[in-house]
Amino acid sequence: MNGIDLSVEIAGLKFKNPILLASGTVGYGYEISQFLDLNKIGGIVTKSISLKPRKGNPPQRIVETASGMLNAIGLANVGVEEFLKDKIPFLKQYDTNIICNIAASTIEEYVECVKILTTEDAIHAFEINVSCPNVKEGGLIFGNDPDQVSTITAAVKAVTSKPVFIKLSPNTARIADFAIRAKENGADAVSAINTLVGTAFNIWTRKPKIHNVTGGLSGPAIKPVALAKVLEISRNCDIPIIGIGGISNSDDVLEFMIAGATAIQLGTINFVQPDAATKIVNGLINYCETMKINKLRSLTASYELN
Ligand SMILES: Cc1cc2nc3c(=O)[nH]c(=O)nc-3n(C[C@H](O)[C@H](O)[C@H](O)COP(=O)(O)O)c2cc1C
Numbered sequence: 469m470n471g472i473d474l475s476v477e478i479a480g481l482k483f484k485n486p487i488l489l490a491s492g493t494v495g496y497g498y499e500i501s502q503f504l505d506l507n508k509i510g511g512i513v514t515k516s517i518s519l520k521p522r523k524g525n526p527p528q529r530i531v532e533t534a535s536g537m538l539n540a541i542g543l544a545n546v547g548v549e550e551f552l553k554d555k556i557p558f559l560k561q562y563d564t565n566i567i568c569n570i571a572a573s574t575i576e577e578y579v580e581c582v583k584i585l586t587t588e589d590a591i592h593a594f595e596i597n598v599s600c601p602n603v604k605e606g607g608l609i610f611g612n613d614p615d616q617v618s619t620i621t622a623a624v625k626a627v628t629s630k631p632v633f634i635k636l637s638p639n640t641a642r643i644a645d646f647a648i649r650a651k652e653n654g655a656d657a658v659s660a661i662n663t664l665v666g667t668a669f670n671i672w673t674r675k676p677k678i679h680n681v682t683g684g685l686s687g688p689a690i691k692p693v694a695l696a697k698v699l700e701i702s703r704n705c706d707i708p709i710i711g712i713g714g715i716s717n718s719d720d721v722l723e724f725m726i727a728g729a730t731a732i733q734l735g736t737i738n739f740v741q742p743d744a745a746t747k748i749v750n751g752l753i754n755y756c757e758t759m760k761i762n763k764l765r766s767l768t769a770s771y772e773l774n
Pocket residue numbers: 490491492493515516539541543569597635661662663685686687688690712713714715733734735736737
Protein backbone atom coordinates (compact mmCIF):
# COMPACT_ATOMS: atom_id res chain seq x y z
CA MET A 469 0.00 0.00 0.00
CA ASN A 470 3.12 2.22 -0.32
CA GLY A 471 2.86 3.38 3.30
CA ILE A 472 -0.40 5.23 2.70
CA ASP A 473 -2.49 5.26 5.84
CA LEU A 474 -6.23 5.14 5.16
CA SER A 475 -7.21 4.59 8.79
CA VAL A 476 -9.51 6.87 10.75
CA GLU A 477 -10.56 6.92 14.39
CA ILE A 478 -13.77 7.88 16.16
CA ALA A 479 -13.98 7.90 19.94
CA GLY A 480 -10.97 5.60 20.23
CA LEU A 481 -12.47 3.11 17.76
CA LYS A 482 -10.05 2.46 14.86
CA PHE A 483 -11.35 1.90 11.31
CA LYS A 484 -8.87 0.51 8.75
CA ASN A 485 -10.39 2.88 6.21
CA PRO A 486 -13.29 5.37 6.24
CA ILE A 487 -15.60 3.12 4.18
CA LEU A 488 -18.63 1.76 6.04
CA LEU A 489 -21.76 0.13 4.62
CA ALA A 490 -24.99 2.00 5.45
CA SER A 491 -27.83 0.61 7.52
CA GLY A 492 -30.67 -1.03 5.61
CA THR A 493 -28.78 -1.43 2.36
CA VAL A 494 -26.85 -4.62 3.19
CA GLY A 495 -29.11 -6.33 5.73
CA TYR A 496 -26.86 -8.18 8.17
CA GLY A 497 -23.99 -8.55 5.72
CA TYR A 498 -24.55 -12.06 4.39
CA GLU A 499 -25.66 -11.33 0.81
CA ILE A 500 -23.09 -8.61 0.14
CA SER A 501 -20.30 -10.84 1.50
CA GLN A 502 -20.65 -12.89 -1.72
CA PHE A 503 -19.48 -9.84 -3.72
CA LEU A 504 -17.26 -7.95 -1.31
CA ASP A 505 -14.58 -9.01 1.17
CA LEU A 506 -15.89 -7.49 4.39
CA ASN A 507 -12.35 -7.68 5.84
CA LYS A 508 -11.37 -4.87 3.44
CA ILE A 509 -13.79 -2.24 4.75
CA GLY A 510 -13.81 -0.03 7.83
CA GLY A 511 -17.15 -1.28 9.11
CA ILE A 512 -20.67 -2.44 8.50
CA VAL A 513 -23.77 -0.80 9.94
CA THR A 514 -26.48 -3.40 10.37
CA LYS A 515 -30.15 -2.95 9.43
CA SER A 516 -32.07 -1.02 12.11
CA ILE A 517 -32.90 -3.44 14.93
CA SER A 518 -35.90 -3.05 17.19
CA LEU A 519 -36.65 -4.87 20.44
CA LYS A 520 -39.17 -7.19 18.77
CA PRO A 521 -39.18 -8.37 15.11
CA ARG A 522 -41.02 -6.07 12.66
CA LYS A 523 -42.61 -7.06 9.35
CA GLY A 524 -42.42 -3.53 7.95
CA ASN A 525 -44.80 -1.97 5.43
CA PRO A 526 -46.80 -3.86 2.77
CA PRO A 527 -45.41 -3.66 -0.80
CA GLN A 528 -44.75 -1.69 -2.96
CA ARG A 529 -41.86 -0.64 -0.71
CA ILE A 530 -39.22 0.52 -3.21
CA VAL A 531 -39.39 2.51 -6.45
CA GLU A 532 -36.64 3.82 -8.70
CA THR A 533 -36.53 7.59 -9.34
CA ALA A 534 -34.22 9.84 -11.36
CA SER A 535 -30.70 9.22 -10.00
CA GLY A 536 -32.05 7.56 -6.90
CA MET A 537 -34.74 5.53 -5.23
CA LEU A 538 -37.60 5.91 -2.79
CA ASN A 539 -38.05 3.35 -0.03
CA ALA A 540 -40.63 2.83 2.67
CA ILE A 541 -39.52 -0.51 4.10
CA GLY A 542 -40.97 0.38 7.50
CA LEU A 543 -38.01 -0.89 9.53
CA ALA A 544 -38.60 -4.58 8.83
CA ASN A 545 -36.08 -6.50 10.95
CA VAL A 546 -35.49 -9.70 12.92
CA GLY A 547 -35.49 -8.11 16.41
CA VAL A 548 -32.78 -8.09 19.05
CA GLU A 549 -32.98 -11.76 20.08
CA GLU A 550 -32.62 -13.30 16.62
CA PHE A 551 -30.01 -10.66 15.69
CA LEU A 552 -27.78 -11.82 18.55
CA LYS A 553 -28.42 -15.52 17.95
CA ASP A 554 -28.35 -15.75 14.14
CA LYS A 555 -26.78 -12.63 12.62
CA ILE A 556 -23.88 -11.67 14.90
CA PRO A 557 -22.12 -15.10 14.65
CA PHE A 558 -21.79 -14.62 10.86
CA LEU A 559 -20.60 -11.03 11.07
CA LYS A 560 -18.06 -11.53 13.81
CA GLN A 561 -15.87 -13.81 11.68
CA TYR A 562 -14.78 -10.68 9.81
CA ASP A 563 -12.05 -8.31 10.83
CA THR A 564 -14.18 -5.20 10.58
CA ASN A 565 -16.17 -2.98 12.91
CA ILE A 566 -19.78 -3.95 13.53
CA ILE A 567 -21.98 -0.95 14.20
CA CYS A 568 -25.42 -1.86 15.36
CA ASN A 569 -28.17 0.53 14.25
CA ILE A 570 -31.17 0.79 16.61
CA ALA A 571 -34.74 1.86 15.85
CA ALA A 572 -37.48 2.26 18.45
CA SER A 573 -40.94 3.68 19.09
CA THR A 574 -40.24 4.93 22.62
CA ILE A 575 -37.17 6.18 24.48
CA GLU A 576 -37.51 3.19 26.84
CA GLU A 577 -37.25 0.84 23.84
CA TYR A 578 -34.01 2.48 22.60
CA VAL A 579 -32.55 2.06 26.08
CA GLU A 580 -33.70 -1.55 26.41
CA CYS A 581 -32.21 -2.50 23.02
CA VAL A 582 -28.84 -0.93 23.82
CA LYS A 583 -28.77 -2.47 27.31
CA ILE A 584 -29.15 -5.95 25.81
CA LEU A 585 -26.84 -5.45 22.83
CA THR A 586 -24.03 -3.77 24.75
CA THR A 587 -23.28 -7.11 26.46
CA GLU A 588 -22.20 -8.54 23.06
CA ASP A 589 -18.46 -8.03 22.64
CA ALA A 590 -18.63 -8.33 18.84
CA ILE A 591 -20.59 -5.06 18.60
CA HIS A 592 -18.15 -2.16 18.42
CA ALA A 593 -20.51 0.83 18.43
CA PHE A 594 -24.14 1.88 18.16
CA GLU A 595 -25.81 4.06 15.58
CA ILE A 596 -29.12 5.44 16.79
CA ASN A 597 -31.73 5.93 14.08
CA VAL A 598 -33.87 8.83 15.29
CA SER A 599 -35.98 8.87 12.12
CA CYS A 600 -38.65 6.78 13.85
CA PRO A 601 -42.15 7.81 14.95
CA ASN A 602 -42.54 8.29 18.72
CA VAL A 603 -45.71 6.36 19.57
CA LYS A 604 -46.03 8.06 22.95
CA GLU A 605 -45.95 11.55 21.40
CA GLY A 606 -48.57 10.89 18.72
CA GLY A 607 -46.22 9.49 16.09
CA LEU A 608 -44.00 12.55 15.70
CA ILE A 609 -40.57 11.68 14.38
CA PHE A 610 -37.97 11.76 17.20
CA GLY A 611 -35.35 13.19 14.90
CA ASN A 612 -37.40 16.33 14.15
CA ASP A 613 -37.41 17.43 17.79
CA PRO A 614 -34.10 18.62 19.29
CA ASP A 615 -35.31 17.88 22.84
CA GLN A 616 -36.06 14.27 21.93
CA VAL A 617 -32.66 13.89 20.29
CA SER A 618 -31.06 15.22 23.50
CA THR A 619 -33.07 12.83 25.68
CA ILE A 620 -32.38 9.76 23.53
CA THR A 621 -28.65 10.51 23.34
CA ALA A 622 -28.28 10.96 27.09
CA ALA A 623 -30.43 7.91 27.86
CA VAL A 624 -28.48 5.63 25.52
CA LYS A 625 -25.09 6.92 26.64
CA ALA A 626 -26.07 6.14 30.24
CA VAL A 627 -26.36 2.41 29.52
CA THR A 628 -23.33 1.71 27.31
CA SER A 629 -19.62 2.43 27.33
CA LYS A 630 -19.39 1.77 23.57
CA PRO A 631 -19.29 4.70 21.11
CA VAL A 632 -22.72 6.09 20.18
CA PHE A 633 -23.38 7.72 16.80
CA ILE A 634 -26.63 9.64 16.34
CA LYS A 635 -27.98 9.34 12.79
CA LEU A 636 -29.53 12.66 11.86
CA SER A 637 -32.49 13.36 9.61
CA PRO A 638 -32.08 15.93 6.83
CA ASN A 639 -35.80 16.74 7.05
CA THR A 640 -35.23 19.68 9.40
CA ALA A 641 -34.47 23.37 8.94
CA ARG A 642 -31.06 23.38 10.65
CA ILE A 643 -29.33 20.04 11.03
CA ALA A 644 -26.40 21.59 12.93
CA ASP A 645 -28.68 22.32 15.92
CA PHE A 646 -29.35 18.59 16.21
CA ALA A 647 -25.65 17.78 16.03
CA ILE A 648 -25.01 20.33 18.79
CA ARG A 649 -27.68 18.70 20.98
CA ALA A 650 -26.23 15.24 20.30
CA LYS A 651 -22.74 16.42 21.25
CA GLU A 652 -23.95 18.20 24.42
CA ASN A 653 -25.52 14.93 25.53
CA GLY A 654 -22.45 12.79 24.98
CA ALA A 655 -22.74 11.51 21.39
CA ASP A 656 -19.39 10.35 20.00
CA ALA A 657 -20.30 11.18 16.38
CA VAL A 658 -23.22 12.05 14.15
CA SER A 659 -24.12 10.17 10.98
CA ALA A 660 -25.52 12.49 8.30
CA ILE A 661 -27.77 12.00 6.48
CA ASN A 662 -30.73 9.65 6.52
CA THR A 663 -33.11 9.77 3.55
CA LEU A 664 -35.10 12.83 2.39
CA VAL A 665 -38.90 12.55 2.36
CA GLY A 666 -40.22 12.12 -1.18
CA THR A 667 -43.04 10.61 -3.20
CA ALA A 668 -43.91 9.48 -6.74
CA PHE A 669 -47.23 8.92 -8.54
CA ASN A 670 -48.39 6.56 -11.24
CA ILE A 671 -50.09 8.87 -13.77
CA TRP A 672 -52.40 6.11 -15.10
CA THR A 673 -53.83 4.98 -11.77
CA ARG A 674 -53.22 8.33 -9.99
CA LYS A 675 -52.01 6.31 -7.05
CA PRO A 676 -48.70 6.71 -5.21
CA LYS A 677 -46.03 4.35 -6.48
CA ILE A 678 -45.31 3.21 -2.96
CA HIS A 679 -47.94 1.86 -0.59
CA ASN A 680 -46.90 4.17 2.26
CA VAL A 681 -47.50 7.23 -0.05
CA THR A 682 -44.19 8.85 0.99
CA GLY A 683 -40.79 7.24 1.22
CA GLY A 684 -37.15 8.10 1.79
CA LEU A 685 -35.17 9.37 -1.18
CA SER A 686 -31.59 8.09 -1.47
CA GLY A 687 -28.87 7.72 -4.09
CA PRO A 688 -26.85 10.20 -6.21
CA ALA A 689 -29.88 12.55 -6.36
CA ILE A 690 -29.32 13.51 -2.70
CA LYS A 691 -25.53 13.83 -2.73
CA PRO A 692 -25.29 17.64 -3.00
CA VAL A 693 -27.88 18.02 -0.22
CA ALA A 694 -26.02 15.55 2.02
CA LEU A 695 -22.72 17.30 1.35
CA ALA A 696 -24.21 20.67 2.31
CA LYS A 697 -25.57 19.15 5.54
CA VAL A 698 -22.16 17.71 6.42
CA LEU A 699 -20.55 21.10 5.76
CA GLU A 700 -23.20 22.84 7.89
CA ILE A 701 -22.49 20.51 10.82
CA SER A 702 -18.74 20.82 10.35
CA ARG A 703 -18.90 24.62 10.45
CA ASN A 704 -21.09 24.77 13.55
CA CYS A 705 -20.22 21.81 15.76
CA ASP A 706 -16.98 20.11 16.73
CA ILE A 707 -18.06 16.47 16.54
CA PRO A 708 -16.89 13.64 14.23
CA ILE A 709 -19.23 13.31 11.23
CA ILE A 710 -19.97 10.13 9.31
CA GLY A 711 -21.07 11.35 5.87
CA ILE A 712 -23.86 9.51 4.01
CA GLY A 713 -25.89 10.30 0.92
CA GLY A 714 -25.43 9.25 -2.68
CA ILE A 715 -21.78 8.29 -2.38
CA SER A 716 -20.90 6.16 -5.41
CA ASN A 717 -17.16 6.45 -6.02
CA SER A 718 -13.89 7.54 -4.42
CA ASP A 719 -14.27 11.16 -5.64
CA ASP A 720 -17.54 11.36 -3.71
CA VAL A 721 -15.82 10.03 -0.57
CA LEU A 722 -13.07 12.63 -0.90
CA GLU A 723 -15.63 15.42 -1.30
CA PHE A 724 -17.40 14.33 1.90
CA MET A 725 -14.11 14.18 3.80
CA ILE A 726 -13.08 17.63 2.59
CA ALA A 727 -16.52 18.95 3.65
CA GLY A 728 -15.99 17.60 7.18
CA ALA A 729 -16.59 13.85 7.30
CA THR A 730 -14.23 11.57 9.25
CA ALA A 731 -15.77 8.46 7.70
CA ILE A 732 -18.53 7.75 5.20
CA GLN A 733 -21.20 5.15 4.49
CA LEU A 734 -22.21 3.58 1.19
CA GLY A 735 -25.96 2.98 0.79
CA THR A 736 -27.87 2.81 -2.49
CA ILE A 737 -24.70 2.12 -4.51
CA ASN A 738 -24.58 -1.33 -2.86
CA PHE A 739 -27.70 -2.31 -4.86
CA VAL A 740 -26.21 -1.13 -8.14
CA GLN A 741 -22.61 -2.22 -7.66
CA PRO A 742 -22.20 -4.53 -4.67
CA ASP A 743 -18.39 -4.46 -4.90
CA ALA A 744 -18.25 -0.65 -4.98
CA ALA A 745 -16.47 -0.51 -1.61
CA THR A 746 -13.43 -2.39 -2.95
CA LYS A 747 -13.12 -0.09 -5.97
CA ILE A 748 -13.51 2.94 -3.73
CA VAL A 749 -10.71 1.84 -1.37
CA ASN A 750 -8.40 1.42 -4.40
CA GLY A 751 -9.49 4.84 -5.71
CA LEU A 752 -8.58 6.45 -2.38
CA ILE A 753 -5.09 4.91 -2.50
CA ASN A 754 -4.58 6.22 -6.05
CA TYR A 755 -5.68 9.71 -5.00
CA CYS A 756 -3.30 9.74 -2.03
CA GLU A 757 -0.44 8.60 -4.27
CA THR A 758 -1.19 11.28 -6.87
CA MET A 759 -1.58 14.01 -4.25
CA LYS A 760 1.35 12.73 -2.12
CA ILE A 761 -0.87 12.42 0.95
CA ASN A 762 0.39 10.00 3.62
CA LYS A 763 -2.60 10.06 5.91
CA LEU A 764 -6.02 10.18 4.28
CA ARG A 765 -7.55 11.48 7.52
CA SER A 766 -5.66 14.78 7.07
CA LEU A 767 -8.31 15.63 4.46
CA THR A 768 -11.18 15.82 6.98
CA ALA A 769 -12.63 19.34 7.06
CA SER A 770 -9.77 20.64 4.89
CA TYR A 771 -12.13 22.80 2.85
CA GLU A 772 -11.09 26.26 1.79
CA LEU A 773 -14.13 28.50 1.56
CA ASN A 774 -14.00 31.80 -0.28
C1 LIG B 1 -33.71 0.27 1.13
C2 LIG B 1 -33.16 1.16 2.20
C3 LIG B 1 -33.36 0.82 3.54
C4 LIG B 1 -32.85 1.64 4.55
N1 LIG B 1 -33.03 1.27 5.86
C5 LIG B 1 -32.46 2.01 6.86
C6 LIG B 1 -32.58 1.60 8.22
O1 LIG B 1 -33.14 0.54 8.54
N2 LIG B 1 -32.02 2.40 9.17
C7 LIG B 1 -31.36 3.56 8.87
O2 LIG B 1 -30.87 4.23 9.77
N3 LIG B 1 -31.23 3.97 7.58
C8 LIG B 1 -31.77 3.22 6.59
N4 LIG B 1 -31.62 3.62 5.27
C9 LIG B 1 -30.92 4.88 4.97
C10 LIG B 1 -29.46 4.64 4.56
O3 LIG B 1 -28.71 4.05 5.59
C11 LIG B 1 -28.79 5.98 4.13
O4 LIG B 1 -28.79 6.87 5.22
C12 LIG B 1 -29.51 6.64 2.95
O5 LIG B 1 -29.94 5.67 2.03
C13 LIG B 1 -28.63 7.67 2.23
O6 LIG B 1 -27.49 7.07 1.68
P1 LIG B 1 -27.39 6.61 0.12
O7 LIG B 1 -27.86 7.76 -0.71
O8 LIG B 1 -25.95 6.26 -0.08
O9 LIG B 1 -28.28 5.42 -0.02
C14 LIG B 1 -32.13 2.82 4.23
C15 LIG B 1 -31.94 3.15 2.88
C16 LIG B 1 -32.42 2.35 1.88
C17 LIG B 1 -32.18 2.74 0.44
